[in-house]
Amino acid sequence: MDDSPSSRHGGDTTAGKGCPPGTSPFRVSPGHAAPLGVQDCLDGFNFAIFSRHAERVELLLFEDMRSTSPMFRIDLGLAGHRTGDVWHALVDGVHWGQPYAYRVYGPWSPEEGHRFDSRRLLVDPSALAITPVIQPLPEPHDGDQDTVSPNAPAGPAVVGDMRSLVVERHFDWQRIPRPRTPWPRTVIYETHVRGLTMHPSAAVAHPGTFLGVIEKIPHFRQLGVTAVELMPVQAFDAWCERRRGPPADGGFRNYWGYDTIAFFAPHGPYATRQGGGDEVKEFKTMVRELHRAGIEVILDMVFNHTAEGGEDGPTFCFRGFDNAIWYMLDEQGRYLNFSGCGNTLNCNHPVVRDFIVDCLRYWVREMHVDGFRFDLASILGRDEDGNLVQNAPLLERIAQDPILRSVKLIAEAWDLGGAYQVGSFPGQRWAEWNGRFRDDVRRFWRGDPGMTGAFASRLCGSADLYQRSGKEPVNSINFVTCHDGFTLNDVVSYNARHNGSNGVGNCDGDDENYSTNYGTEGPTADPVTERCRIRHIKNLLATLFLSRGVPMLLGGDEFRRTQGGNNNAWCQDNAISWYDWRLLETNSEIFRFVREMIALRRRYPVLGRDAFYTENDITWFGPGNQAPDWDGPTRALACLIRQAEAANASASDRSLCLLFNASESPVEFCLPPGDDEWRVAVDTGAEPPNDVFAAADEPLLSDRRRFALRALSLAVLSHCALI
Numbered sequence: 001m002d003d004s005p006s007s008r009h010g011g012d013t014t015a016g017k018g019c020p021p022g023t024s025p026f027r028v029s030p031g032h033a034a035p036l037g038v039q040d041c042l043d044g045f046n047f048a049i050f051s052r053h054a055e056r057v058e059l060l061l062f063e064d065m066r067s068t069s070p071m072f073r074i075d076l077g078l079a080g081h082r083t084g085d086v087w088h089a090l091v092d093g094v095h096w097g098q099p100y101a102y103r104v105y106g107p108w109s110p111e112e113g114h115r116f117d118s119r120r121l122l123v124d125p126s127a128l129a130i131t132p133v134i135q136p137l138p139e140p141h142d143g144d145q146d147t148v149s150p151n152a153p154a155g156p157a158v159v160g161d162m163r164s165l166v167v168e169r170h171f172d173w174q175r176i177p178r179p180r181t182p183w184p185r186t187v188i189y190e191t192h193v194r195g196l197t198m199h200p201s202a203a204v205a206h207p208g209t210f211l212g213v214i215e216k217i218p219h220f221r222q223l224g225v226t227a228v229e230l231m232p233v234q235a236f237d238a239w240c241e242r243r244r245g246p247p248a249d250g251g252f253r254n255y256w257g258y259d260t261i262a263f264f265a266p267h268g269p270y271a272t273r274q275g276g277g278d279e280v281k282e283f284k285t286m287v288r289e290l291h292r293a294g295i296e297v298i299l300d301m302v303f304n305h306t307a308e309g310g311e312d313g314p315t316f317c318f319r320g321f322d323n324a325i326w327y328m329l330d331e332q333g334r335y336l337n338f339s340g341c342g343n344t345l346n347c348n349h350p351v352v353r354d355f356i357v358d359c360l361r362y363w364v365r366e367m368h369v370d371g372f373r374f375d376l377a378s379i380l381g382r383d384e385d386g387n388l389v390q391n392a393p394l395l396e397r398i399a400q401d402p403i404l405r406s407v408k409l410i411a412e413a414w415d416l417g418g419a420y421q422v423g424s425f426p427g428q429r430w431a432e433w434n435g436r437f438r439d440d441v442r443r444f445w446r447g448d449p450g451m452t453g454a455f456a457s458r459l460c461g462s463a464d465l466y467q468r469s470g471k472e473p474v475n476s477i478n479f480v481t482c483h484d485g486f487t488l489n490d491v492v493s494y495n496a497r498h499n500g501s502n503g504v505g506n507c508d509g510d511d512e513n514y515s516t517n518y519g520t521e522g523p524t525a526d527p528v529t530e531r532c533r534i535r536h537i538k539n540l541l542a543t544l545f546l547s548r549g550v551p552m553l554l555g556g557d558e559f560r561r562t563q564g565g566n567n568n569a570w571c572q573d574n575a576i577s578w579y580d581w582r583l584l585e586t587n588s589e590i591f592r593f594v595r596e597m598i599a600l601r602r603r604y605p606v607l608g609r610d611a612f613y614t615e616n617d618i619t620w621f622g623p624g625n626q627a628p629d630w631d632g633p634t635r636a637l638a639c640l641i642r643q644a645e646a647a648n649a650s651a652s653d654r655s656l657c658l659l660f661n662a663s664e665s666p667v668e669f670c671l672p673p674g675d676d677e678w679r680v681a682v683d684t685g686a687e688p689p690n691d692v693f694a695a696a697d698e699p700l701l702s703d704r705r706r707f708a709l710r711a712l713s714l715a716v717l718s719h720c721a722l723i
Helices: 193-197 210-214 217-223 278-292 318-326 350-365 377-381 393-400 435-446 452-459 463-469 527-546 588-603
Strands: 027-029 037-040 045-050 056-061 072-075 086-092 099-105 130-136 158-165 188-191 227-230 234-236 260-266 296-301 371-374 408-411 431-433 476-478 550-554 618-621 636-641 655-661 667-670 679-683 706-709 713-719
Touching: 045 318, 056 086, 099 318, 130 260, 188 193, 193 210, 210 278, 217 278, 217 588, 260 278, 260 350, 278 296, 296 408, 318 350, 350 393, 377 393, 377 408, 435 452, 435 527, 452 463, 452 527, 452 636, 527 550, 527 588, 527 713, 588 679, 655 706, 706 713
Parallel strands: 188 227, 188 550, 227 296, 296 371, 371 408, 408 431, 431 476, 476 550
Antiparallel strands: 027 086, 037 045, 045 086, 056 072, 056 099, 099 158, 130 158, 234 260, 618 636, 636 655, 655 713, 667 706, 679 713
8 A cells, every 4th residue: 555645645746834623724735846946836845956965855934924923834855746856846726925934954064065953944946935034033943943053043032034935927018019129229227116206306105115116107118218227126135244333323225226135026025015025016007107118127137146145244045045056156165256245146056046047037038027137247157166157157148038038138347256248248148238338438528638539439339348249239249337436427527436335444445536526525516516416417417328328317317316425325315315306406407418319319310320440430630620639638620420321321320529628728620521511409508408319400500611619618510411
């Protein structure tokens, strides 16, 4: 007679404990090994998780989010519940929103890479939603004391324990199509979900949430951006630095979100209601409404490390399931730290590789996102020993995956292990954050000598970086500011960082920001200084939108958002980081300039064309009739960009003349010869409204032979003739 659990219960097994005899609402059978996570199988929910080195796994079901003890416990060590390295069960009686967790038993031997701790309740690595529960640290039960090594670290008296949630996937997308904006027409707006609408001046009904983002869609549309790039929205540890925090509030809050706990789950606090998985529905609602407005959604993904940190970090998930698989370790079992955050995900282990690809597929297929920006993406190209490899399996697989083929892929092409791959990140599909663009453009407009040649290269799409590897200008994501560093206002207002409120003695953040304060550190009431700063801001913004490549605007730069000189505001969940929307009216001049520059880029598609300029496309010249001074002290140059010589060339293909003067004296340029008249599209040296013009308002230039360009300014001239 077969005495297995399944035969004793007629094909089902009550492989659990926690309910009075005969009162269990659950029926349990072995279930299936795939897919990982939780799957609705109509006759129950299938639970499946991976652990190669675990000795025993329990699935714990809780009555609700207030429950500190499970109502039902399923031992996945029983017959039929393990297939290879996957532990699984089919459970009938589970409801939507059901809280669950895992307890995993195994060896505590850090020198071998194993850090199992059965006192910890673990989040499902594939959980679609999670929520915290504050409770006393659970003690081992039923004689399990022997499963905890005496060398395991003692847990705190109270921990931020987590529950995974069973989440309903159905959602009415209302047949709203994805925008599918081509790279040459893309304009990215990088923003933070909470910071965008948390300030009272945002005047939204749902501040700091996914739904709050929807309320700012009219602003995005008026500005003209085509995509929002959201800083991390996956569930993260918001209090990862509470041990180091000031006593006033008990710790530093992880505002930016670069400490992921659950990669499939939207961050719960970004929902209007907490604890029930509403963040999934509200995230989808946000995406749907952005798509309705023609705006794509790009997510910042942090696959380089997790919130579990180093040896003394908390255990939420991966460490407790199989530390030796998930993380890069040295021969003594210590964490390799290419992320600067205590650990590094073992991205090119086959199991971790599958997990990452499955996660990206989920966000595309189920959540309808349009692209990803990969934080410290060079780590994705390191092998299990931490070496950078050519044709890294994970990078190739992401680029070639059939479901991911249509989405935008953006790499932050460096890491904290010394890799800097801007211009050489593997694969043709990958665009890259072009840090060289930021630095060279800032240095040119700051007035650093010898930057003219580098500036011209950035304006032309950085062919010196990308062309040799067969890439195109759209592989370059151009930016002059991003979340990491000064805002644009602070680039022209501070010579040095002011990070004292971060709690480490102003020792964090970059030392060199290629910034200038025009004689006064911080805010000033001096009108002369203010006009210099405004002109500098316009020069940087105009250069961004005149350059080939894909422009990315840091949210709030369109109205001079400031962080008070803080260039590393990762922990500032307060007015330092929140968008003060009153500045939109105060600095309406800048907003209008940005809006018109985006419109100008759209009006003249030659600026964003997906090809590098050839000698027939562009001609460079210096002031007067001189040749450009590429490496010398002269900081002025100009170029003629010829329109497409095609039978179907239209008025939008006008030739353009771009003039740049980063010197402190005015210069005169001799304009290219021709019988046609020039019109002024942009002149940052002029006062508004003559600094930038809409298409129908471009004034005729009185002197078609010369143009006197003011100090520290640029101009854009246009005409219709074929040259």
